[in-house]
Amino acid sequence: MTARIIDGKAFAAKVRGQVAEGVARLKADHGITPGLAVVLVGEDPASEVYVRNKGKQTLEAGMASFEHKLPADTPEADLLALIGALNADPAVNGILVQLPLPGHMNADLVINAIDPAKDVDGFHILNVGLLGTGQKAMVPCTPLGCLMMLRDHLGSLSGLNAVVVGRSNIVGKPMAQLLLAESCTVTVAHSRTRDLASVCRGADILVAAVGRPEMITGDMVKPGATVIDVGINRVERDGKTRLVGDVDFASASGVAGAITPVPGGVGPMTIACLLANTLTATCRANG
């Protein structure tokens, strides 16, 4: 079997187009322009690339973009003061503090200082609790993007066996909550899971979010399964730096029914969902 490729790049372009339409309507009907503030502390090169892309796509969607770059040695109190100012600023509807933060900062404290209604990352403890109890929450962007692709490909997910490999707060845990809310039977596997291969082979839906290059191989995939690869790993191969996922695409694509590539799968969906969340936060804030 050769898997259908789930084209995240094309899907993300469609979502961004829908967001841009929503933004245009908000402006025309209510004179409101959604605003997204992104805060970057320090000079991590990968984070700088993400932040640049976020700013560009925010503007392309017709939203206002506010970027705050702080030095790596910024005192935590200064970052908290900035968040307080953004919370109070009516032009700012969404706030994202890029992670990871420098070691002297308490990331939980910082994230929980964000107004939950402006928490477009869905990382605030209130949003985590709302999602876990099936209430209206801001949903973390990467799992939301995965869910949109799954729904688009499979329609109803009800009753399917879903295995999420990885238990991070950013992807694995919220992904599991979202799949549970779709009435999947959900297993969360991780580095201590015994016989990971056999657990994965039971999955109709397999979401890989472990951060280990090409760890999920074709022999771990149920024939016909839908495989979502969240991993973005840089590896040196033949003297070149290449991006690979957590799934060994070459072997898994011969077994799966559908699979997301890396790059061009989950990655582009994350920023598209960030824009969608910013539009949602703006609409909720304005009734």
Ligand code: GUN
């Ligand atoms: N760093 C890597 N992914 C993310 C994300 O989705 N949100 C934030 N704030 N930081 C990240």
